[in-house]
Amino acid sequence: MAMSFEQTAAGQWTLNVTGYTCPHPQMYTKKAMQKLASGDVLTLLFDNPSSGESILSMCDNDGNEVFDRHDGDGNFVWKIRKA
Amino acid sequence: MNANVEALSGVGWMDQFRHRLYSAAILLAVTLGSVWALAIDVRFIYLLVYVWFGVIYGVLLQYGRFCMAAAVRDLFAVKVPRMAVGMMIAVGLYALVAAVVTLTGFSTFHPQPLGWHVLIGGAIFGFGFVFTGGCASGSLYKTGEGNLNSALVVFSIAFSQALVVSASGWFDGLAPAAWAQSAAAKGMPESLSVTRGWFDLFTAGYIWDLKGQTLAELLAVGDSPVTTIFVNTFVNAILPVLGILVALYAFYYRKGFLRKSGKAHLGWSDELAGMWAMCTSSKNTALAGVGLGIFAGLHMWVTGALREHYEIFNFGELLAAMGYTDGLSIQNTVFDPGYWYITTQEAQWGGWVLEKLGVNMMDNVFFGLDNGLPNPLLNAPGFMSIGIILGAAMLALARREFKWKFPTWESAFFAIAGGILMGIGARIAMGCNIGAFFATVTNGDPSGWIFLAGMVGGGYVSVRVFTKWMDWKVAREGGGLL
Numbered sequence: 287m288a289m290s291f292e293q294t295a296a297g298q299w300t301l302n303v304t305g306y307t308c309p310h311p312q313m314y315t316k317k318a319m320q321k322l323a324s325g326d327v328l329t330l331l332f333d334n335p336s337s338g339e340s341i342l343s344m345c346d347n348d349g350n351e352v353f354d355r356h357d358g359d360g361n362f363v364w365k366i367r368k369a
Numbered sequence: 370m371n372a373n374v375e376a377l378s379g380v381g382w383m384d385q386f387r388h389r390l391y392s393a394a395i396l397l398a399v400t401l402g403s404v405w406a407l408a409i410d411v412r413f414i415y416l417l418v419y420v421w422f423g424v425i426y427g428v429l430l431q432y433g434r435f436c437m438a439a440a441v442r443d444l445f446a447v448k449v450p451r452m453a454v455g456m457m458i459a460v461g462l463y464a465l466v467a468a469v470v471t472l473t474g475f476s477t478f479h480p481q482p483l484g485w486h487v488l489i490g491g492a493i494f495g496f497g498f499v500f501t502g503g504c505a506s507g508s509l510y511k512t513g514e515g516n517l518n519s520a521l522v523v524f525s526i527a528f529s530q531a532l533v534v535s536a537s538g539w540f541d542g543l544a545p546a547a548w549a550q551s552a553a554a555k556g557m558p559e560s561l562s563v564t565r566g567w568f569d570l571f572t573a574g575y576i577w578d579l580k581g582q583t584l585a586e587l588l589a590v591g592d593s594p595v596t597t598i599f600v601n602t603f604v605n606a607i608l609p610v611l612g613i614l615v616a617l618y619a620f621y622y623r624k625g626f627l628r629k630s631g632k633a634h635l636g637w638s639d640e641l642a643g644m645w646a647m648c649t650s651s652k653n654t655a656l657a658g659v660g661l662g663i664f665a666g667l668h669m670w671v672t673g674a675l676r677e678h679y680e681i682f683n684f685g686e687l688l689a690a691m692g693y694t695d696g697l698s699i700q701n702t703v704f705d706p707g708y709w710y711i712t713t714q715e716a717q718w719g720g721w722v723l724e725k726l727g728v729n730m731m732d733n734v735f736f737g738l739d740n741g742l743p744n745p746l747l748n749a750p751g752f753m754s755i756g757i758i759l760g761a762a763m764l765a766l767a768r769r770e771f772k773w774k775f776p777t778w779e780s781a782f783f784a785i786a787g788g789i790l791m792g793i794g795a796r797i798a799m800g801c802n803i804g805a806f807f808a809t810v811t812n813g814d815p816s817g818w819i820f821l822a823g824m825v826g827g828g829y830v831s832v833r834v835f836t837k838w839m840d841w842k843v844a845r846e847g848g849g850l851l
Contacts, residue, residue: 289843291850307511307518307780308502309442313839316447317850335514335770336434336507340443343451343651347625359384360515360765360772 291318294329302331304361311337312344315366319350322368330364338362385769392766395759399424410691415675415684416749422668423756424763426661426709427510431761431770433657435459436507437802438498441828446499446836450621454647455654456807457610457617462662463811464606468598470666471812475673477707478812480586481799482579486571487816490798491805491823497790498802498824499831500783501525505711505791505801509754513761515773518780523754524719525788526712526795531719533796534735535728537566548574558699561737568796572734576799583813601813609810609818614644622647665709665807672707684749685741696721696743698731704740704750710804712795714750717742735796798823 289310290302301318303311311332318328332338341364345352349369356363403420406413429435439452470476481487498504501522503511508526511519544567552574557563563573585600618640626643627635635643649655681687684705685697697703704713716735721742724730731737745751765771776784795801798820800809806824809817843850 288846289850305774305777307516307774308436308439309446309499309835310502310839312443312447312449313836314850317843321850333772333774334516335431335765336436336439336503336511339434339451339651339654340439340447340449343443343449344447346650347449347622349625349628358769360770360774 289314291321297323297326298329299326300329300331304331304333306332307334308336308340310334312340315341316344319348319366319368324368326368328366328368330366331362332364333361335360335362338364388766388769388771391771392763395763395766399756399759412679412687412691415672415679415687416747416752418668418671418675419749419753420756422664422671422709423753424760425664425756426506426753427513427757427760427762428764429657429660429664429760430506430510430757431513431764433651433654433661435510435654435657435661436503437806438502438504438507438828441495441825442499442832444617444621445829445832448621450617450647451651451654453617454614455651455658457614458648458655458658459662459665460807460811461607461610462659463665463807464602464610464662466663466666467669467811468602470670470673471601472594472598473670473673475670475677476812477669477673477676478808478814480581480583480812480814481805481809481816482576482581483816483819484575484579486576487798487805487819488823490794490796491820492794492827494791494794494798494801495824495827495829496831497787497794497827499828499835500787501791502783502787504803505715505795506709506757506803508788509711509757510761513758513763514765515762515771517774518776518784521776521781521784522788522791523715525785526792527715527719528723529719529789529792530712530716530796531723531730533793534568534716535566535720535723535730535733536568537562540567541565541570543567544570544574550574551578557734557738560699560732561734562732563734566733569734571797581814581816584815585813587815597813605813605815606810614648618644618647622650662811665811669708676707688743688747693743693747696741696747698736698738698741700738702739702741703743703748706750706804706808708808709753710750710800710808711754712792712801712804713740714748714754716740716792716796717748718745718751721745721748794827 293299303314311334351367352364354365403417440456443449444453503519508519508522548570549564552563552570555573563569583601584605585597590596590600683702685702689701720730720736736742798805805820806817
């Protein structure tokens with residue numbers, strides 16, 4: 287199990303923290319958002335439900351927008367646009 | 370924030386039906402188990418109260434992603450106050466319900482001894498729970514989500530506590546001589562060997578010499594119910610909760626609220642609106658906080674009423690009356706707090722297994738005198754913990770969030786090492802984030818705030834250490850995050 291963070295296209299990034307439990311997903315997401323430029327989109331893959339609530343609050347506090355969520359069977363794929 | 374929320378592709382209605390069927394099967398199993406227990410002896414209603422409140426706690430914890438480790442850790446690690454806010458909402462509500470329960474005379478609460486051990490135990494506990502990823506009850510509800518890392522944390526907490534309270538050896542010498550003298554002077558039965566074993570010396574030679582008092586007793590404000598409630602509920606719980614909420618708003622939420630409001634300055638009404646926005650920003654967490662606060666208070670009331678009905682002080686008396694005397698302490702008692710509690714029953718699980726493996730676990734104060742070592746099938750608070758796992762599993766399945774998650778070597782190490790620290794911290798502080806904090810501050814006992822201070826301090830240091838380790842790992846593995 288290893289975290290991966292990569293740029294998939296101009297302004298498009300993917301962070302995969304599937305398999306990680308608290309507090310890794312929210313801490314890696316925070317680090318990833320710091321790497322993005324304003325307007326960039328992060329596709330976040332994770333499978334730790336409790337991290338989701340913290341990530342939503344973190345985005346809300348920082349003004350970043352979670353604009354697309356696909357949830358099911360304990361897997362979460364979210365798209366976050368950096369403010 | 371209105372995100373487009375959809376189910377992942379490939380998840381059809383059959384799959385959804387299957388998950389809901391599993392969830393309903395758990396509910397049916399708990400119901401049938403309850404009926405079976407009542408058919409054996411109607412007095413098992415006392416044990417079933419723990420079971421069903423456990424199920425309710427599990428549902429609410431999973432619904433709100435309610436974990437007190439997150440309250441401390443996320444505050445320092447990612448500057449998110451949502452769980453700290455949820456925790457304060459729960460404390461405020463529990464305190465109000467507890468006040469009513471106290472007035473009715475059904476309170477089961479006893480204040481904890483106040484001393485340095487509370488701060489130190491809280492710090493060790495707080496240091497550990499950053500690494501495990503969950504607090505004592507958080508680890509239970511995450512186990513219900515299929516997270517076997519969290520199950521490993523529960524095992525680790527159970528066995529580390531059992532070993533801490535029963536071990537005897539060279540570290541007995543770490544206990545001051547005064548503890549040994551004080552313990553010897555207590556005149557305890559020989560079978561307990563209170564002058565041997567670090568934890569026995571700590572308990573009989575130090576803890577028993579301390580006083581547990583509510584704030585009203587500490588300030589000697591008199592016996593008037595109104596004064597007592599004012600001091601224990603308003604001064605000891607509600608005022609600190611309001612102070613902490615204001616601090617969370619000022620340091621972690623106001624800046625973002627100011628940006629969102631588009632105003633250069635905020636008036637009083639804006640600040641109040643900001644506080645409200647902070648409290649409701651995570652509706653799931655806030656609602657879980659409200660529910661947990663109310664049900665934790667009701668739990669105390671129902672158990673108190675049952676004790677009065679059966680004219681008992683402890684479930685051990687009821688077990689003895691039903692003919693189950695194995696595992697009772699020498700006082701004919703078992704662990705029976707009468708309210709939400711986590712770590713002691715887990716210590717009993719560990720102790721019971723070790724006893725079955727041939728280790729004498731009853732020659733100490735913790736099991737032998739106070740809590741006993743009942744068969745897990747007769748361990749009422751133990752069933753509350755199992756209820757939390759099952760309640761969380763029911764909701765996680767119904768929400769299609771259940772997923773088996775197996776430990777890696779790295780996560781297993783953190784779960785075991787962090788769990789050991791949580792177990793040691795919980796025993797030194799005489800409780801965890803529930804028993805030593807949540808249940809105390811809400812019932813007028815100021816010792817819980819000392820525990821919180823230690824837990825926050827330990828959590829802060831632990832987040833620093835954990836962040837360093839994560840940075841090292843990211844630098845080593847690449848990934849472009851640094």
